[in-house]
Amino acid sequence: MEDSNGDLEKNIGSSLKALRIARAMTLDQLASASGVSRAMISKIERGEASPTAVLLARLLTPLDETLSGFFSNTNETLRPLSRRSEQPVWRDPETGYVRRAVSPRGHPINVDLVEVDLPAGARVALPPMQFNPPQMQYVWLLEGALSMECDGASHDLNIGDCLFMGLESGITFHNRSSQPCRYAVVLKKG
Known part of the structure; x- marks a missing residue:
């Protein structure tokens, strides 16, 4: 995309x-x-x-x-390799955050891997999302600093930190620094 x-x-x-x-x-x-x-x-x-x-x-x-x-194209032919140049990328028009779907498409595994670049000062507050069965994710900070609010708690992440959360209570991602940050999201579906 x-x-x-x-x-x-x-x-x-x-x-x-x-x-x-x-x-x-x-x-x-x-x-x-x-x-x-x-x-x-x-x-x-x-x-x-x-x-x-x-x-x-x-x-x-x-x-x-x-x-x-x-953002994943599930109609693609099953392939074991997802080349960076072919991965779907989307930029949020409001915050400028960039989301890259990294996982190879079409596999029957219920996990998605996403790379996100969050500009300096950007804040994205996702609403609560109810899925049946519930969905969970890890956020692993690769570069920069990231503040997150989820499950009623605030967390300041530094490089290498990894946070686990559900999606049902809403999540806020906030880059309070003057530098962009980059993180990986590992989402378990169902």
């Missing part, structure tokens, strides 16, 4: 619409379940608006999908 051709909004929109239809949800049902207006969902699906990470997470939760799952 990289924006090399300027088609990112259309790719996100068409993928969101396909997922909504596959889950047999109408625009009105998704609007009601997500708290996002029908008009905004329609604009996103038509590629006329680029959703933020927070908005996209709100839309995906009632569709029983994670950001990681959404």
Whole structure:
């Protein structure tokens, strides 16, 4: 889903619409379940608006999908190797955070590996996400410093630190430093 051709909004929109239809949800049902207006969902699906990470997470939760799952192309041919140059990349238009889907696609393992670059000063507050069964993740800080709020607690991570959490209580990622930070997310689905 990289924006090399300027088609990112259309790719996100068409993928969101396909997922909504596959889950047999109408625009009105998704609007009601997500708290996002029908008009905004329609604009996103038509590629006329680029959703933020927070908005996209709100839309995906009632569709029983994670950001990681959404940005992975499960229709790809099974391959054991995921080349960096071919990994889907998405930039949050609000915060500038960059999300790279690292895991090779199509494998039956219920784990996704994601690399995130969070700009200096950026803050991303993801809403609570309810999945059945619950989903969990590790965040492993590779560069910089990162403050996180999850499960009712605050954590300051330094290089090499790894934090485990569920997704049901909401998560805030905050780079309070003047330098970008980079971290890996290992998400266990189901």
